[in-house]
Amino acid sequence: MNILTTNYHISPELVKKAEEIEIALKPQFENIEKIQEKNQLWVLDCFREERIQPSHFASTYGYGYDDTGRDKLKTLFARIFKAEDAIVRPQIASGTHALALALQGLTRKGTRILSASGAPYDTLEGIIGHKKEVEGSLIDMGATYTELPLKNKRLDFEGLKTEAKNADLIMLQRSRGYQDRPSLLVSEIKQACDIIKSANENAIIFVDNCYGEFVEEMEPIEAGADIIVGSLIKNAGGGIAPTGAYIAGKKELIQKIAYRMTAPGIGEEVGSYAGGYLPFFQGIFLAPQTVAQALKGAIFASKVLEEFGYTPSPRYNETRGCIIQSVCLYNKENLVEFCRQIQAVSPVEAFVTPEPWAMPGYTDEVIMAAGTFIQGASIELSGDAPIREPYMFYMQGGIVYHQVKAAILCAVQKMKGDK
Numbered sequence: 001m002n003i004l005t006t007n008y009h010i011s012p013e014l015v016k017k018a019e020e021i022e023i024a025l026k027p028q029f030e031n032i033e034k035i036q037e038k039n040q041l042w043v044l045d046c047f048r049e050e051r052i053q054p055s056h057f058a059s060t061y062g063y064g065y066d067d068t069g070r071d072k073l074k075t076l077f078a079r080i081f082k083a084e085d086a087i088v089r090p091q092i093a094s095g096t097h098a099l100a101l102a103l104q105g106l107t108r109k110g111t112r113i114l115s116a117s118g119a120p121y122d123t124l125e126g127i128i129g130h131k132k133e134v135e136g137s138l139i140d141m142g143a144t145y146t147e148l149p150l151k152n153k154r155l156d157f158e159g160l161k162t163e164a165k166n167a168d169l170i171m172l173q174r175s176r177g178y179q180d181r182p183s184l185l186v187s188e189i190k191q192a193c194d195i196i197k198s199a200n201e202n203a204i205i206f207v208d209n210c211y212g213e214f215v216e217e218m219e220p221i222e223a224g225a226d227i228i229v230g231s232l233i234k235n236a237g238g239g240i241a242p243t244g245a246y247i248a249g250k251k252e253l254i255q256k257i258a259y260r261m262t263a264p265g266i267g268e269e270v271g272s273y274a275g276g277y278l279p280f281f282q283g284i285f286l287a288p289q290t291v292a293q294a295l296k297g298a299i300f301a302s303k304v305l306e307e308f309g310y311t312p313s314p315r316y317n318e319t320r321g322c323i324i325q326s327v328c329l330y331n332k333e334n335l336v337e338f339c340r341q342i343q344a345v346s347p348v349e350a351f352v353t354p355e356p357w358a359m360p361g362y363t364d365e366v367i368m369a370a371g372t373f374i375q376g377a378s379i380e381l382s383g384d385a386p387i388r389e390p391y392m393f394y395m396q397g398g399i400v401y402h403q404v405k406a407a408i409l410c411a412v413q414k415m416k417g418d419k
């Protein structure tokens, strides 16, 4: 008997159905592998060009003057993302921290910020300070903020033509985050960049690249973005980097951000890491493969959930711009069961039972699954949901496809299926 049946208690009928679904998904899987191959060979070539060697992996201490590992890591990232320069640091604690750092580094009194992809990711509310007064927010420091709403869930290119003239820094968010909209494709980012550059050549185009890296063959810098930001416990860390984030883009902008990161006049000259840089190099090397695993898992989940009568987004055959998969599960019981099965089929803390809880700062109760090696790493199979209608579950990651497959099969078998 199949190990899915003997050890995961999935019925032989469902195992057979899963096999049929995998055959049906062949065109989608082959497309992912094609993108993976191109991205993987590009990353490998960047390693060769940068002459990466064991001394770059060493631990460093103190000020970190002449930290060649740190400096190599940044030139490697810059090359991979086709940027003039980059900052890659374990000391940047999260994607939100990197976004704050970059935005603060580029903002002065009077800077006009425009979010061109509608409302930004939740954690940016504190950074910008547009929802309520936040001490030290960009608005508190003298910036202004405008939001260009999406039009039919897509970028409003017409509106952007006008709004771009009145903005100094224009933000685009590649991933859908927790919104009910498709993620931005790099071709759409390019279209936006072209419009912005012809309307206002001085505007800085800023892309929140979280969850988007290596999903497509092109990255936003190639499309015309001036600065991109992402987390290393998401795509670009390949499931290996233990912490950190990166910022890549125009040299003069990276310099301003570096002055904000440490101190004006010092910038990137300092910063050591006693843990050593090995996992960051390994992580970015593995990232195209890891992202491909996560995408295959998401597509499998989407197809299976659809066959069982739930409503996934994106659908299995839609073009993807990020690794997030959402699914409408119709009631609380399904939501809780789904989340518990994701946790139960995880390598770490599989024995833990997720419960809905009142998370600080959220209106509704939230339930989460995160059986991950690295705390909060959402490139590993993980997911969460607010307990409210229409009972949407947001899942992402999966550094190994077979884990995602087993988890999804356990979930659909356990859920009652009623709406």
Ligand SMILES: *Cc1c(COP(=O)(O)O)cnc(C)c1O
Pocket: 094, 095, 096, 097, 099, 121, 123, 173, 174, 175, 176, 177, 208, 210, 211, 231
């Ligand atoms: C995850 C994410 C962030 C914030 O990153 P954290 O590492 O969770 O702080 C910002 N924007 C988007 C689109 C994200 O997906």
